[in-house]
Amino acid sequence: MGHSGAAWSYDPSTSQGLMSQPPDILFQDSRALVVNKPAGLPVYPGRSGGLSVEDFFPIWRRGKIGPWLVHRLDQDTAGCLLIARKKAFLLQAQELMGDGEGKAEKIYWAILRGVPVEEAGEICVPLTKVTLRRRWNMAPAVDGQPARTLWRTLGVHGGNALVEFTLLTGRTHQVRAHAAYLGHPVLGDGVYGGGDGPMCLLARRLTLPLPEPVGANAPPPAHMAAFVETCLGTL
Numbered sequence: 001m002g003h004s005g006a007a008w009s010y011d012p013s014t015s016q017g018l019m020s021q022p023p024d025i026l027f028q029d030s031r032a033l034v035v036n037k038p039a040g041l042p043v044y045p046g047r048s049g050g051l052s053v054e055d056f057f058p059i060w061r062r063g064k065i066g067p068w069l070v071h072r073l074d075q076d077t078a079g080c081l082l083i084a085r086k087k088a089f090l091l092q093a094q095e096l097m098g099d100g101e102g103k104a105e106k107i108y109w110a111i112l113r114g115v116p117v118e119e120a121g122e123i124c125v126p127l128t129k130v131t132l133r134r135r136w137n138m139a140p141a142v143d144g145q146p147a148r149t150l151w152r153t154l155g156v157h158g159g160n161a162l163v164e165f166t167l168l169t170g171r172t173h174q175v176r177a178h179a180a181y182l183g184h185p186v187l188g189d190g191v192y193g194g195g196d197g198p199m200c201l202l203a204r205r206l207t208l209p210l211p212e213p214v215g216a217n218a219p220p221p222a223h224m225a226a227f228v229e230t231c232l233g234t235l
Contacts, residue, residue, distance in 0.1 A: 022056040023081075026216035031089040032070075032082060033060060034206060034216040039078040039198055039223070043069055053081065060085070071097050074173070076188075079108075079203030079218035096208050099146070099169045105207040106167040108175045109154070109220070111200035111227055112184040113193075115161045120152035123178045127171050137191050138177040147171040149178045155231025160187060162231045164204070175201060198223045 023041070027034040035053070037043070043053045053069070060067050062085045070082040070093045082097075084090035096104045128144035129136055148168035155162045161184065165175045179186050185194035186201050202224060207215030220228040 022059055023053065026080065026218060027214065029212075029214070030062065031086055032084050032093065032214050033067075034214070035081050035083060036218045037073055037078060037081040037203075039076050039221050042075040043072045043081065053083075057083075062086075066090075070094055071170075073203055074176075074199075074201075076197060076199040077201045077203060078221040078224075080206040080216055081203070082206055082208075082214070092210075093208060093214070096210075097170060102209060104209070105205060105215070106170070106203075107205040108165045108167070109202045109204045109224075109228070110163050110165060110175060110179060111187045111224060112161045112163050112179055112182075113187050113195065114159065114184045115156050116151075116153060116163070116182055116184055121150075123147075123149045123151065123181060125178060125181055127174065127177050129172070138171065138173040140177075140181060145169075145171055147174050147178065149174060151178075151182075157227060157230045160227070162228060200224050200227070 023035040023037055025033050026036050045052045057067055066085055068084045068090045070084050073081055125140045126144035127138040127147045128141035130139045150166040151163055153161050153163050176186055176189055176192050180192035185192040187194050188197040188199040205217050
């Protein structure tokens with residue numbers, strides 16, 4: 001069941017936005033909802049204040065408590081964000097968001113800087129957090145957390161590639177770090193060498209394999225839409 005009408009203005013030079021309505025709802029039932037998180041909107045309140053996804057929780061609440069974030073997305077990543085309306089579903093969904101077979105389907109689309117030589121592949125590169133002068137990123141490390149990502153090129157335009165990533169694990173910055181490992185960071189990802197923003201990363205699809213499935217597809221955000229349309233046609 002969908003909902004539209006979010007008014008969100010995104011300024012890529014400052015990564016700030018002003019929202020007059022909550023994010024669009026891509027799926028909802030009594031257990032959960034999947035919202036289309038805009039790029040630039042954090043999921044949690046920051047130290048400096050400002051709007052976050054959690055500010056809209058009262059609108060989505062059913063009952064006296066909740067809802068709860070099942071997972072998180074980076075501030076500058078757009079797309080599918082799963083929110084639980086019931087505590088029992090929260091625990092079930094968090095288990096399905098973990099690693100292993102039969103878990104949630106997590107698909108991302110990214111515009112990469114440059115074009116990979118191969119058309120598809122699998123990246124099995126453990127990742128660990130590296131902190132330097134109050135800044136951090138995820139880096140390949142033999143003793144890091146296991147991280148597996150499938151990828152395939154969907155289209156090429158203007159010397160850059162539209163690539164689909166399927167996450168088989170759930171590490172922080174997994175797509176961003178693995179794209180950089182390929183030698184083609186996400187366009188606009190300054191942390192991993194993709195240049196200035198906005199970051200071209202979309203949590204395209206999220207599906208939980210339940211008897212009554214929970215899931216949705218997110219449309220490309222405005223700053224990715226023209227490139228995606230050129231590669232794939234109108235979605």
